Amino acid sequence: MSPLPPGRIKESPEDFVVEEIPAYAPSGTGEHVYVRFTKRDRTTLDAVRAIARELGCDPRAAGFAGMKDRRAVTTQTASFQTPRGAKPAELVERAHAIAAPGVTVHEAAPHPHKMKAGHLAGNRFAINVRGVPEDRVGEVTAAFERIARDGVPNAFGAQRFGTRGDNVPQALAWLRGEARGPREPRIQRLLWSAVQSSVFNAVLDARVKDGTWVVALEGDLLKLRSSGGLFGCSDVQTDGPRVASGEVSPTGPIIGARMRWPGGRPAELERMASSQILGDGFDLGRTRALGEGSRRALRLWVEDLRWEMLKVDSQAPAGKLAACIRVYFVLPKGSYATTVLGTALALEEVRSAEGVPAADEEETDGAIAT
Numbered sequence: 001m002s003p004l005p006p007g008r009i010k011e012s013p014e015d016f017v018v019e020e021i022p023a024y025a026p027s028g029t030g031e032h033v034y035v036r037f038t039k040r041d042r043t044t045l046d047a048v049r050a051i052a053r054e055l056g057c058d059p060r061a062a063g064f065a066g067m068k069d070r071r072a073v074t075t076q077t078a079s080f081q082t083p084r085g086a087k088p089a090e091l092v093e094r095a096h097a098i099a100a101p102g103v104t105v106h107e108a109a110p111h112p113h114k115m116k117a118g119h120l121a122g123n124r125f126a127i128n129v130r131g132v133p134e135d136r137v138g139e140v141t142a143a144f145e146r147i148a149r150d151g152v153p154n155a156f157g158a159q160r161f162g163t164r165g166d167n168v169p170q171a172l173a174w175l176r177g178e179a180r181g182p183r184e185p186r187i188q189r190l191l192w193s194a195v196q197s198s199v200f201n202a203v204l205d206a207r208v209k210d211g212t213w214v215v216a217l218e219g220d221l222l223k224l225r226s227s228g229g230l231f232g233c234s235d236v237q238t239d240g241p242r243v244a245s246g247e248v249s250p251t252g253p254i255i256g257a258r259m260r261w262p263g264g265r266p267a268e269l270e271r272m273a274s275s276q277i278l279g280d281g282f283d284l285g286r287t288r289a290l291g292e293g294s295r296r297a298l299r300l301w302v303e304d305l306r307w308e309m310l311k312v313d314s315q316a317p318a319g320k321l322a323a324c325i326r327v328y329f330v331l332p333k334g335s336y337a338t339t340v341l342g343t344a345l346a347l348e349e350v351r352s353a354e355g356v357p358a359a360d361e362e363e364t365d366g367a368i369a370t
Contacts, residue, residue, distance in 0.1 A: 004139075004344065004345055004346040005132055005133060005136035005137075005139050005140055005344075005345055005346065006131060006132070006133070006345065006346045006348065007129040007130065007131055007132045007140070007325075007341070007345035007346070007347055007348070008129070008130045008131040008347075008348045008349075008350055009127060009128070009129055009130070009338075009341070009347060009348070009349055009350070010069075010071045010072070010349055010350045011128075011130055011350045013040050013041045013071055013072050013073050014073055014128075015127065015128040015130070016069060016071065016072040016073070016125075016127050016128075016337075017072065017073045017074070017125065017126040017127070018068055018069070018072055018073070018074040018075070018076075018123055018124070018125055018337075019074070019075040019076075019123065019124040019125075020065060020066070020068075020074075020075060020076040020077060020120050020122075020123055020124075021120060021121040021122045021123065021124060021330070022077060022120060022121065023065075023119050023120050023121045024119075025109075026109040026110060026111035027109075027110070027111050027112060028109055028110060028111075029088075029110050029111075029112065030088065030110045030111045030112030030113065031081060031082045031088060031110070031112070032063075032079045032080065032081055032082070032088075032110065032111050032112065032113060032114050032115070033055070033079065033080050033082065033088050033091040033092055033095065033108055033109070033110050033111070034077055034078070034079050034108065034109055034110070034111050034115065035051055035055075035077065035078055035079075035080060035095050035105055035107075035108045036075070036076075036077045036105070036106045036107045036108070037051065037075070037076065037077075037078070037103055037104060037105045037106060038073060038074065038075045038103070038104045038106065039068075039073075039074055039076075039102055039103050039104075040072075040073050040102045040103075041070060041071060041072075041102055042070060042102040042103065043067070043070045044064060044066075044067040044068050044074075044076065044078075045067070047078075047100075047102070047103050048062050048064060048078050050100040050101075050103055051078065051080065051095070051098060051100065051103065051105070052080055053100075054094060054095075054097075054098045054100060055080050055091050055094050055095060055098075056083060056086070056094070057080040057081060057082070057083060057091070058081065058083070061080070061081040061114070062078055062079060062080050062081075063078065063079040063114040063115035063116055064076060064077065064078040064079070064115055064117075065077065065115060065116075065117060065118060065119045065120040065333070066117060066118070066120060066123075066333065069159070071350075075106070077115065077120075078115065079111065079113075079114050079115035081114065082110075088110040089110075091108070091110075092108045092109065092110065095108035096108060118333055118334070120333050121332075121333070122303075122330055122331055122332045122333055123330070123331050123333070123335075123337075124328075124329075124330050125327070125328065125329055125330070125331065125337045126326065126327075126328050127326070127327050127328075127337060127341065128310065128324055128325070128326050128327075129324065129325045129326075129327060129341065129345060129347075130322070130324045131322045131324075131348075132322060132323045132324070132325055132345070133321070133322055133323075134312055134321035134322060134323050135321075137309070137323050137325070139344075140325065140344050140345060141307065141325075143343065143344030143345075144305060144307055144327070144344055147302055147305060147340060147343055147344065148302060148305040150214075151214075151246070151299045151300055151301045151302060152299075152300050152302065152339060152340055152343045153204055153208050153213055153298065153299070153300070153339075153343075154204065154296065154297055154298055154299055154300035154335065154339070155201050155204055155205075155336070155339050156197035156200060156201055156336065156339075157336035157337075157338045157339050158338070159336070159338075160193065160194055160197045161194050161197070161198070162194065167190070167191055167194035167195075168194050168195055168198050168277070170191055171191035171192055171194055171195045172195065172278070172279075174191065175192075175195075175282075175286065175287065176279075188290060189290050189291065192287055192290040192291060193291070195255075195277065195278070196253075196254045196255055196256070196291070196293075198277050199253055199255050199270075199273050199274050199277050199278070200252045200253055200254060200296055202273040202276070202277065203252040203253060203269055203270050203273045204252055204298055206269055206273070207250070207252075207269070207298060212250070213250065213298045213299065214243060214244070214249075214250075214298075214299055215240065215243060215250070216233050216236050216239040216240045216242070216243045216248075216250060217233065217236070217250065217264065217265050217266050218233060218234065218236055218263070218264045218265070219232070219233065219262045219263030219264025219265060219266050219267060220232070220233040220239075220250045220251070220262055220264075220266050221233070221250075221251045221260060221262045221266075221295055222239060222242075222243070222248040222249065222250060222251065223248060223249050223250075223251050223295060223297045224247070224248050225246060225247060225248060225249065225297075225301065226247075230251070230260070230295055232262070232263065233250075246299075246301065249297040249298055249299040250266070250297075250298045250299075251295035251296060251297055251298060252270070252295070252296055252297075252298050253270045253273075253274070253293070253295065253296075254291075254293055254294040254295060254296050255274055255278075255284065255293055256284060256287060256288070256290075256291050256292045256293020256294070257284045257285050257287060257288045257292050257293060258288075258292040258293050259284075259292070259293025259294060259295070260293075260295065296334070300331070300332075300335050300339065300340070301332075302329050302330075302331065302340055303329065303330040303331070304328065304329055304330045305327070305328070305329040306327075306328050306329075307325055307326065307327045307328065308325070308326050309323055309324070309325060309326075310323075310324040310325065310326050311323070311324050312324075327341065
């Protein structure tokens with residue numbers, strides 16, 4: 001049994017509200033039309049296909065920064081390529097007239113380039129956590145205070161590993177030639193990203209256990225919080241205080257053919273985790289087309305974290321009062337709200353009518369190595 005207080009999320013789509021923060025605005029000219037929309041209780045792919053049909057565009061040519069959970073209310077942007085013989089202005093006009101179920105279009109404007117994965121500044125969340133025992137609300141709010149001050153381990157969430165949690169074995173069987181892989185490049189990249197995420201989480205877990213996820217080790221590759229710049233740690237006495245203050249963070253591997261490896265003890269740990277998951281002698285060169293590798297900070301900083309009590313009811317076990325807490329925060333791209341909440345609560349994600357978890361969609365948000 002988890003020592004953390006319990007809490008339920010996603011009892012309804014309105015309990016999980018996400019807004020993409022755009023990295024840039026469309027320029028107003030170009031052959032691609034950027035459509036800003038809100039979807040409710042639909043996957044991103046379903047919503048994008050529905051909009052493409054209404055616009056008369058090829059959904060395969062559509063682009064979006066990241067997929068969002070189905071059981072949620074999410075606002076995001078997708079790009080659609082103007083068909084031959086049509087004009088972008090025509091698509092803009094059609095976009096404002098779209099009335100697809102579960103999709104509301106807010107604005108549309110042309111831009112020269114297709115939107116690619118990761119083209120966003122971050123995500124803004126407003127989440128209801130229900131069923132928190134009233135006598136343990138203080139524990140939860142104290143945890144939120146620690147999270148706002150110290151950050152949390154930057155783990156990949158369960159969404160990355162598939163509804164049944166079998167993305168990694170599927171990917172490895174395909175890459176080893178033991179099974180036929182998917183033909184669609186997007187699915188190939190998603191499967192490989194699950195392997196990358198599994199290795200990263202293994203390294204992060206090891207460093208959380210020994211307390212070094214917020215400590216500079218000789219050989220670490222450190223990432224600047226302000227700019228994302230990467231540099232090697234050769235002087236622990238100098239870099240240690242910078243890690244402690246949050247100016248920089250140790251990083252973990254998003255493995256790939258051209259990923260920069262650390263030195264010293266961090267390298268030993270990362271190569272051991274890679275070998276355990278990939279197997280000895282795995283050739284990363286064969287994954288070059290899926291992503292060449294990158295580095296990910298071990299610490300996740302949570303911005304603008306605040307909360308409020310919405311109501312108290314009698315839905316807790318044994319007749320105890322239970323609270324509903326609404327939590328607000330902002331995360332950088334590639335990070336997970338459930339990772340943040342799971343540091344303070346033993347989360348239960350309510351299952352949808354189809355019997356699958358509400359978080360039934362991969363969130364890429366650019367976390368696939370590029």
